[in-house]
Ligand code: ADP
Ligand code: ASP
């Protein structure tokens with residue numbers, strides 16, 4: 529009998545009526561002979577609501593241990609409700625929190641990593657004909673404290689469970705019917721991809737496509753978990769994440785998808801000395817603050833000085849600006865400037881490897897749409913540009929058209 533791990537996102541479990549519909553869907557699959565482990569998220573909006581409550585209590589820096597205790601309740605509600613709905617349909621089912629399973633993680637509250645999952649109870653339940661319902665997004669550390677896996681983390685819970693149970697497939701059910709060439713909410717002509725390579729999905733997720741959490745994709749790649757994204761309520765094959773490198777396909781599209789992120793901020797340290805150690809003097813302490821720096825550009829000037837520009841997550845903007853402003857003299861910088869109203873657009877495709885000129889095609893399309901480019905960064909299978917946030921949608925649509933993503937066969 530095939531074993532499936534099925535994850536349902538927040539919108540999919542957003543009301544009791546929807547939970548009942550999922551229960552019926554699971555009953556059909558169970559009746560057809562599938563062994564099933566289900567991983568629900570919290571009801572849509574619930575995690576945000578809980579975060580806001582926590583901020584009311586601790587307006588400055590929220591205590592992350594307590595935040596995890598609070599946030600994990602969102603998924604505790606849906607596992608119990610879904611299990612009740614399954615039982616009401618006459619099925620045998622049982623719910624487990626991350627602690628009960630147990631999903632063992634490291635100690636980093638609010639962005640914990642899964643280290644191990646106990647499978648004994650789950651296998652026993654499955655063998656006895658039960659549907660097993662495991663809370664997404666949460667785990668427990670070696671001290672017995674509840675941890676959570678970062679926003680969107682129930683994708684990772686599902687993939688990690690699928691890896692631990694050696695499931696035949698991990699199915700991510702969501703409010704779109706697969707992975708699209710770009711977010712269909714921004715470009716209505718976006719097209720569903722029947723398959724996407726693991727490498728491309730990894731780039732898309734890391735560059736802002738939140739349809740899958742990046743850690744889920746990393747985990748799937750590491751353990752070779754067959755992974756599929758599907759619609760919760762529409763029938764269809766969805767999108768399969770594949771692990772071949774696409775070399776066999778001559779018709780491989782040059783660009784498979786366009787990712788974007790609105791959460792960017794750009795910071796410029798002006799007029800620092802162009803000498804060994806400058807980059808480290810600026811970025812070392814920022815990394816010590818646990819702040820992730822993304823794109824980095826340094827211009828070599830004619831005189832002895834250089835300008836140093838980089839991007840961070842928009843939430844970290846104020847913190848980094850304050851920090852650098854305070855260290856301006858120490859760094860010998862003329863001034864610090866920044867802009868937290870920028871966004872990043874990226875084109876992604878393994879086809880880029882074997883074709884030159886994709887970046888200039890991208891710049892041409894954006895120039896024709898009158899979109900001004902800030903920072904640019906490239907890697908083997910992606911090109912990213914920073915733009916004014918007001919030009920994000922325009923830029924995404926222009927690129928979607930320029931690379932003919934509506935009609936490119938995959
Ligand atoms: P869930 O609550 O089910 O986890 P998410 O909101 O986390 O759902 O992810 C699904 C959303 O991801 C879609 O509604 C869509 O707006 C967005 N999205 C962004 N990029 C893409 C893409 N390339 N393909 C499909 N969906 C995308
Ligand atoms: N409920 C969590 C969140 O909103 C986890 C998830 O939905 O994947 O981020």
Ligand code: MG
Nearest residue numbers: 537680738739
């Ligand atoms: Mg999600």
